[in-house]
Amino acid sequence: MSVTMVPPRGRVWLRAGFGLGVVLLIAQFVVVVPEARDWAGRHPWSYDILQDATYLLAVVLVLARAAVLRQDRGAWLLMAGGLGCYAAGTVYWVAVLVRLDPPPYPSISDAMWLAYYPLAYAAVLRLLRARRSRFSAPTWLDGLIASxxxxxxxSVVFLTGFAGVSGQPAAAVLVSLxxxxxxxxxxxxxxxxxALSGWRTERVWAVLLAGMGVNTAANGLHMFETTHGTFIPGGWTDAFWSVAVAVIVAAAWQRPEEASARPPVRALVGVALPAGLACASMALLLYGSWRDATLPRTSSVLAAVAIAAAVARMLLTVRTVEALADARRQARTDDLTALPNRRSFQETLDRELLRRDPDEPMAVAIVDLDRFKEINxxxxxxxxDRLLQLVATRLTAAFGGAGMLARLGGDEFGVILPVAGADRALEVATTLLxxxxxxxxxxxxxxxxxxxIGLAVFPGHGTDRGTLLRHADNAMYTAKSDHSGLAVAVEGADDDTGRRRLTTLEEFRAGLDRDELVLHYQPQLDVATGxxxxxxxLVRWNHPARGLVYPDGFLSLAEHAGLMGRITLQVLEKALGQCRDWRAAGLGLTVxxxxxxxxxxxxxxxxxVADALARYGVPPAALHLEVTEEVLMRDATRATRTLDELRAMGIRLAVDDYGTGYSSLAYLHALPVDDLKLDRAFVAHCDTDPRSAAIVKSTVELAHNLDMRLIAEGVENEAVLDRLRDWDCDLVQxxxxxxxxxxxxxxxxxxERQVTPVAS
Known part of the structure; x- marks a missing residue:
C-alpha cells in the first residue's frame, strides 16, 4: 500500500501484498486523469474492482499485522474491524445498491460505514492508553483544547448549510446527522x-493520525462536493479515501519504538501548540462575528470550550510557574536558617567572578563554629539546630547585607564581599567574631x-571559585589551629594544604581505631616536701610512618572533627592502667x-569514670581531672553538675591553663574545683619579670584564700623554683x-627519686 511499509523479512506473501497495494494506489490516481476517467466511465466495472480491492487489501494487511506482531495487537484488530466494516459497506454498495433506482437510504452500507467510527475511536484510545497510563491536569486540558x-x-465543514432531510423518515434524519x-x-x-500523548512524534502514532485525518478530510470534501453538486465518482475524493486507508496500513507496519528512544518534546512545543489552537478557536469566533457569517451553533460552542480550556490551562501554568519559582527559591535556601544555601552561594560567587574586573578586589570568607559537634x-x-538559627540571626545583623551571607552546611557559613579588599574584609570578619x-x-x-574565619581575596588568592574557596578554607583552619580566630590566606598558598589536612585527619581516625595513641607523663613535685x-x-600519636606526633599536629583537627571526647576516654583508660601498674610497683602516684x-x-x-576506676582498682583520690577555663565558660551550669558528681566520688578537680582564658572570679567561687594550674606564660619569667612575679604571687594567695592548691607549670630553672617555694606554691611541673x-x-x-609510696 505504501513504500514506507516495513514487512518482516522472509514473508513473501506479505511483500506481494504490499506491492499489490502500491499498484492499486497508483491506479487510483491514474483514473483521476481525464483520459483515463473517460475509459473508466465506459467500463465502470474496472473502477468498482479497483476501489473494492483497495479497501479489502487494506483490511487483510492490517489483520496480518495484528497476527504477526504482538505489540498493540488489540488496537490493530479494532482498526482492522473498522476498516472491514467500511470495506464491506463499499463492496455491498458497489455490488448491489448502486444498481437500484433509486438506491435505498438509509441502507445496510450506511450501517457498515458508520460502524467504522466506533471501532476507529476504540483503536485510537487503546493505542493512546498503551503509551500513556496516567495524565496530568495540564495534559487533560491540552487534550480538551485540541479536541x-x-x-x-x-463542524464548520460538516454542518454549514446542513438542513437535514426534511420530510424524510426518522431513520434517514438520524443517519444524515x-x-x-x-x-x-x-x-x-x-x-x-x-495532545494527550504529549505532542510526541512517534512514527506509528503520527502516521496513524495522519491517515485517519486524511479520511476525515476526504469525508468533508465529499460533503462539500455533494452539497454543491460537483461530486464525480472516481474523482479526487475517492483517491483521497484510498490514500487514507493506505496511510493507516503504513502506520500499522511501522517499526515499534522503545519508550527510551522516543525523542522528548520541547517545553516550547507543549506551550505553543495549545496556545495556537486556542488562538485559532478565537479567530473562528471573531470571523463569524466580523463577517456576519452564521456559524453553526455547535461550532461556536466547541470554539468557546477550547478557549475556556485554554484559560484554565493558562491559570494552571501560572500556578505551575509560581510553584517552580518557589521550588527554585527553596532549592537555594537553607531550610533551617532561611539563609542562602551552598548552591546559591556558589552560583552568586560564579556570577561575581564572571563580571569581575581584574583590578577590582572581592573577598570571600569561611566562618566555622568551634567545637559545634561537641555541643550537638x-x-x-x-x-x-536552635543554636544555628540564633547564630544565623546574629551573623545577619552583624553583617549588614553588604554582600551575601550563606549557610554552607553543618556549622559552616560563607560570606561574599563584592567590593572589599583585605582590610575591609578583616573589619567585617572582626565584627562577625x-x-x-x-x-x-x-x-x-x-x-x-x-x-x-578564613579570608581569601580576589585576585591575589585566586581568580576562580575553587581556588578562592580552597584558600579561604585553608586560612580558616590556620585560624583554628593557632586559636587566633581570624586568618587571611597567604599569597601563593600551597594548594595541597587542605589535602594534607584531610589526609592527616583520616589517618588519625584510623589511628584511633588501631590504638595508636600513647601517653607520656610529666612529674609533679610537692614544693614543701620535695x-x-x-x-x-600527655597524649601523643605514634604514627606508623611519621613516628611520634605531638598534640599540636593533630589535636586541632580532632577537635574540629568532634573526636576530643573519644580521645579523652582513651587517655583515661591508658592513664588508669598505668596508675595501677605504678601502684603495684609501690609508687603511690596521682595521675x-x-x-x-x-x-x-x-x-x-x-x-x-567510676566503672574505669573499679576495673583498674585505682582509688578515686589517685585520679585528678583538669578542665580549661574556656570549657567551663561554655556552659557553667551543666559543667558544675558533672563536676559535682565527679568530686563527690573523691576525684580531685583542677582548672588548667589558668590566666589564659576569661579568669572570672565568679566561676572560681561557684565551681567545685580543688586546684588552679597557673599557665607557663606567667611562671617561666617570674624570677626576672616583676609583672609576672606579681601575677604568680597574687594567684598563689588567691588560690589559698579559696582553699585551693596552686600548681605552677613551666618551671624551667632552679631560680623559678626558689621563687615559687618562697611564695608557698603547692605543686610544680x-x-x-x-x-x-x-x-x-x-x-x-x-x-630513684623515692616517690611517695602507696599508702598501706
Missing part, C-alpha cells in the same frame, strides 16, 4: 489524542561559642587527665624537674 478546536473547525457528528468526533479525538552531641540536635562571642541563651542553658606526688598524662568540653557535657561521664616521658623511661627515674 474542541479540531471539532469546532470540523450521524455522518457529520461522527466525523466531528473523530477530528476532535485525533487531535486530542495527539552533648545537648542534642534540637538544641544544636565579636558578635558570636556573646553568650547564647538556649532553653535555660547559656552557651559561649567561638568561631574561626617529693614527686603525681604525674600529668592527672584533661577533660574536653564534650566530656563535661556528657551525662554518662561520671558512670564511665616543668622541664627543670623532668620532661614528659614514656612510662618505661619514667618509672626508673621515679624509683
Amino acid at each position: 474542541a478546536c479540531a471539532a469546532a473547525f470540523a 450521524a455522518y457529520p457528528i461522527a466525523d466531528i468526533v473523530l477530528a476532535g479525538l485525533l487531535l486530542g489524542a495527539w 552531641d552533648s545537648f542534642g540536635h534540637h538544641l544544636g 565579636t558578635a558570636l562571642r556573646h553568650p547564647f541563651d538556649l532553653e535555660q542553658v547559656s552557651l559561649h561559642i567561638d568561631a574561626s 617529693a614527686v606526688v603525681g604525674v600529668e598524662a 592527672a587527665v584533661n577533660l574536653s568540653a564534650s566530656n563535661l557535657h556528657d551525662p554518662s561521664l561520671p558512670d564511665h 616543668g622541664y627543670h624537674l623532668s620532661r614528659p616521658q614514656a612510662p618505661e623511661r619514667l618509672t626508673p627515674w621515679l624509683l
